[in-house]
Amino acid sequence: MSGYGERRRSQAERDAITVEIGYALFSAVFAAAVLFGAVAGPALLFELPPLAEKVTLRTGLVLAPLIFLVRVVSVLVRFRGGGQPSHPGRTSPDS
Known part of the structure; x- marks a missing residue:
């Protein structure tokens, strides 16, 4: 196995891995919700022409999952690649 x-x-x-995964998921859900609200919110709050309403809702429905995936991947890749400094309390030599 090993x-x-x-x-x-x-x-x-x-x-640390568990916390980072939780942070990645929580921040991704938050970012996706904010993006969806910003893009599709006007269609949900105001009476728009049918075409504009359809376009904004679909754009929000496409962009929200996309930003979710991008956020999760970017947080987890940064965590995997970053690591901890070799000496606690000091910066790593390559920073």
């Missing part, structure tokens, strides 16, 4: 170069993660590492 491959070459693979090591067991500590409880702290597993907790």
Whole structure:
């Protein structure tokens, strides 16, 4: 089950991953909701011409899941690539 170069993660590492996944999902839902509200909100709140209402609703329905995926991926990639500095309380030499 364990491959070459693979090591067991500590409880702290597993907790950090869990927190980061939760943050990624929560912030992605928030970003998608804000974007949907900004794009499709006028169609839901005001009486618009049928074509404008249809376009804004569909645009919101397309962009919201897209921004959700982009946000989740960007947060998780940044977490995976960033890591922690080698010395607590200090910045890493490459920063």
